[in-house]
Amino acid sequence: MTLRFSETFSEDLSAFPPERTVFPIAGADLRVLEGDHPLVVANRPAIRENWEREIAANPALFDGRLVLQHRLKLSETGIAGEAYIAPFSAFMWWRRQPDRKGAIHLFSYPVLESSDGALVAIRMGAHTANPGQVYFAAGSLEPEDVVDGRCDIDSNMRREVMEETGLDLDKAIVGERLHAGHVRGSVSLFKLFRFDMTADEMVDSISAHMLVAEDKEISGAVAIRSADPAAQPYNVAMLPIIDWYFNR
Numbered sequence: 001m002t003l004r005f006s007e008t009f010s011e012d013l014s015a016f017p018p019e020r021t022v023f024p025i026a027g028a029d030l031r032v033l034e035g036d037h038p039l040v041v042a043n044r045p046a047i048r049e050n051w052e053r054e055i056a057a058n059p060a061l062f063d064g065r066l067v068l069q070h071r072l073k074l075s076e077t078g079i080a081g082e083a084y085i086a087p088f089s090a091f092m093w094w095r096r097q098p099d100r101k102g103a104i105h106l107f108s109y110p111v112l113e114s115s116d117g118a119l120v121a122i123r124m125g126a127h128t129a130n131p132g133q134v135y136f137a138a139g140s141l142e143p144e145d146v147v148d149g150r151c152d153i154d155s156n157m158r159r160e161v162m163e164e165t166g167l168d169l170d171k172a173i174v175g176e177r178l179h180a181g182h183v184r185g186s187v188s189l190f191k192l193f194r195f196d197m198t199a200d201e202m203v204d205s206i207s208a209h210m211l212v213a214e215d216k217e218i219s220g221a222v223a224i225r226s227a228d229p230a231a232q233p234y235n236v237a238m239l240p241i242i243d244w245y246f247n248r
Contacts, residue, residue, distance in 0.1 A: 009071035009082060013104065013182050016074055022181045022244040027078035028189055030069070030106065030141070030151035037068055037084035039094060039102040050096065051089035060127035063089045067141035067151055069104040072187065079180060079189070081106060083151070085143055092129065100185035108153040109138050109190035110161050110169060111241060118199035119224040119245060121238070122164055122206065125217055134222050135235035136190075137164040153189055161193075164218055166209030167202070169193050181240045188237050199223035 003023060006015045017023050040047065055061050068086040072079060083106075094103050112120040122137050124130045138160050145156040158169045175192030182188070195202060206221035222232055227246035229239050 003074065005075045006073050007075055009073045009080070011071050011102065011104070013072070013185065013187070016072075016182055016187075019183050020181065020240040022179050022240050024177045025074070025078040025180050025189070026076065027178060028081075028151075028153055029078065030067070030081040030083060030153070032067055032083050032085065032146045032149055032151065033070075035084065037070060037086040037090065037103065039068070039070075040084075040086055040090045042102070043090075043093065047087075047090050047093040050093040054089070054092050058127065058129075061088075061092075061129060063087050065143055066091060067106075067143070067146065068094075069106045069187075072104055072106070078178070079106075079187070081151075083141075085146075088140075091140070094185075104185055104187060105140070106187040106189065107138055107140050108156050108160075109136050109188040109237070109241070110157040111136055111175075111190050111192050111245070112161070112165075112167065112172075112202065113192050113194040114199035114202055114223070115194070115196055116198045117225075119242065120199055120202045120206070121222045121224060121232075122218040123220045123222055123232075125219045128217055130235060132219075132233055133235045134232040135238050136241075137161045137167075137218075139164075157191070163213070163215055165206045165221070166213070167195065167205065171195070179244075181237070181244075183236050183240070186237060188241070190241060199225070 067083045069081045069083045072081045172193035203221040227243045
């Protein structure tokens with residue numbers, strides 16, 4: 001694939017490859033700026049009202065903080081971003097907007113690969129923001145992932161996988177390339193991590209971890225053995241990745 005590069009930051013992804021396209025990138029340089037996200041400044045009352053509805057429907061939700069992108073660009077050196085720390089409630093309001101303008105949700109996606117050629121994902125618990133959905137163990141970038149004003153996506157991947165599955169990414173063979181894709185204003189940056197375990201062994205290991213994990217976000221582990229989009233209730237961000245993996 002020939003990528004079209006830009007040196008200009010944008011508040012949308014029109015300069016990126018089409019949605020649901022997986023493409024390699026050279027790296028990621030994601031700056032976190034001081035102050036409030038413009039989306040938050042412009043929509044505080046609506047964000048607050050929506051949050052009241054969200055917690056009425058699901059009291060387990062917590063209004064923590066995450067890194068929410070403001071502008072991105074794709075160049076020969078990879079994806080660069082300008083972001084702000086924002087409340088989770090702002091993200092929840094943004095993702096309910098039909099056009100999803102004013103922000104970009106970027107997250108790192110560690111793709112766990114088994115020794116027998118399957119992918120291993122997790123199913124989210126009923127009390128979470130994505131109940132029942134299946135996707136790779138991951139989470140939004142958070143303030144603790146920010147080092148010297150920039151996001152450390154590798155640290156985020158290691159932490160999220162350890163917390164949710166008990167698996168240590170340092171014990172996996174890391175894929176050579178960083179890839180990206182986007183769907184409905186959400187950008188995923190992903191790497192392959194191959195474990196010296198079968199898919200069944202990985203699922204059993206995650207199940208054992210669930211018994212002792214402090215954070216009970218997941219309800220189980222799933223072995224993915226085909227690109228069939230209907231095999232599980234996948235989060236939409238999963239679909240281009242499993243299609244890319246099984247049809248390379």
